[in-house]
Amino acid sequence: MKAKRVAIVAVLLLPFLSCDRSLGPRIDSLFTRVIAPHSPGAAVAIVHHDQVVHAAAFGTRDVRSGEPITLTTNFRLASLTKQFTAMAVMILEERGVLGYDDPLTAFFPEFPDYGRVITVHHLLTHTSGLKDYEDLIPAETTVPLKDRDVLTLLTREAEGDFPPGTRYHYSNSGYALLALIVEQVSGLTFADFLRTTIFSPLDMTATVAFEKGISTVPERAFGHTRTEEDFSSTDQSITSSVLGDGGIYSSVTDLMKWDRALYSDQLVTRETMETAFSSHADGEDRGQYGYGWFVRSEQSRKLLWHYGSTIGFRTAILRIPEIQLTVIVLANRNDIDAENTAHKILDWTLKAFY
Numbered sequence: 001m002k003a004k005r006v007a008i009v010a011v012l013l014l015p016f017l018s019c020d021r022s023l024g025p026r027i028d029s030l031f032t033r034v035i036a037p038h039s040p041g042a043a044v045a046i047v048h049h050d051q052v053v054h055a056a057a058f059g060t061r062d063v064r065s066g067e068p069i070t071l072t073t074n075f076r077l078a079s080l081t082k083q084f085t086a087m088a089v090m091i092l093e094e095r096g097v098l099g100y101d102d103p104l105t106a107f108f109p110e111f112p113d114y115g116r117v118i119t120v121h122h123l124l125t126h127t128s129g130l131k132d133y134e135d136l137i138p139a140e141t142t143v144p145l146k147d148r149d150v151l152t153l154l155t156r157e158a159e160g161d162f163p164p165g166t167r168y169h170y171s172n173s174g175y176a177l178l179a180l181i182v183e184q185v186s187g188l189t190f191a192d193f194l195r196t197t198i199f200s201p202l203d204m205t206a207t208v209a210f211e212k213g214i215s216t217v218p219e220r221a222f223g224h225t226r227t228e229e230d231f232s233s234t235d236q237s238i239t240s241s242v243l244g245d246g247g248i249y250s251s252v253t254d255l256m257k258w259d260r261a262l263y264s265d266q267l268v269t270r271e272t273m274e275t276a277f278s279s280h281a282d283g284e285d286r287g288q289y290g291y292g293w294f295v296r297s298e299q300s301r302k303l304l305w306h307y308g309s310t311i312g313f314r315t316a317i318l319r320i321p322e323i324q325l326t327v328i329v330l331a332n333r334n335d336i337d338a339e340n341t342a343h344k345i346l347d348w349t350l351k352a353f354y
Helices: 023-032 078-094 113-117 120-124 147-155 172-186 190-199 252-261 270-276 338-353
Strands: 042-048 051-058 060-062 224-226 231-233 248-250 294-298 301-310 313-320 325-331
Touching (some): 023 042, 023 051, 023 338, 042 338, 051 252, 078 120, 078 172, 078 248, 078 270, 120 172, 147 172, 172 190, 248 252, 301 338, 325 338
Antiparallel strands (some): 042 051, 042 325, 224 231, 294 301, 301 313, 313 325
16 A cells, blocks of 8 residues: 655745656655555655755654654654754854864863863764763663763763774764753753754754753654564664754754755855865765765765664755755654665656756
């Protein structure tokens, strides 16, 4: 049975762009072949020069309620959050209240001596050498960790895994600390800084760094994991309350607003934006890494992208700024490979237009 495709909502304020009429059905088939109407699902959007090439939604945001996913359904972004954390840091750097070369101990004097040579730049580019905090969580832990708990775990370590700046190792620890640095220098909670400085100005009205008991997620998608017979609800884990590395919820509708803003100087200058989109570290098989973005070449053009993976969610965003082409895939189930699906959609779209 094929899942129902939801039409794009008027709130997008973007016109549709005519192209190869077979593109939309081909894209939909990637999802309808695996998503039944009452199973967890996904949302997808493709934008080219401020025009929607295709946007659709499939399945349900919560199998318990049966509420359908729409283009305004909010998914946990997982590591797509890192681009927002990096943007928060860049905004504060432009304000002159922090520098990329500032050491960790400037913000956290209690940090062990090895933090004296770890800089904000190292945290942004995954070259800090910090240990993975998930490997440091005591086995008896039952209360979900927050960003401050990550700092506590890391201050118990006498050294990192390697000298800062000598190699790349993807680090959720670094982005949890960046969220704390944002709080330290701004005087706001990380969630409030994002809301007042990024989300509200861009009219991303439903996007939120979710804090249980403090905030709510409108039209929230809940995470699911495939079992032998069906799906189980797997929405939160012991690390789900850490915000800086993966705690934001958003929709394809709001992410299209974010995408448009990245072509402007609404949040930071073009020069700062170019710094974020430049290669600073070897991201191994995924290309290079900038500030919150992977960077590599796609058909001789710069591709900026990121993936997200957490319990019950898979996400991806791919951008080719030179031709203003963006692909977004958000899923609330673990058996959809959002990263590879988004790359396939990008390839098909490039062939349709170029």
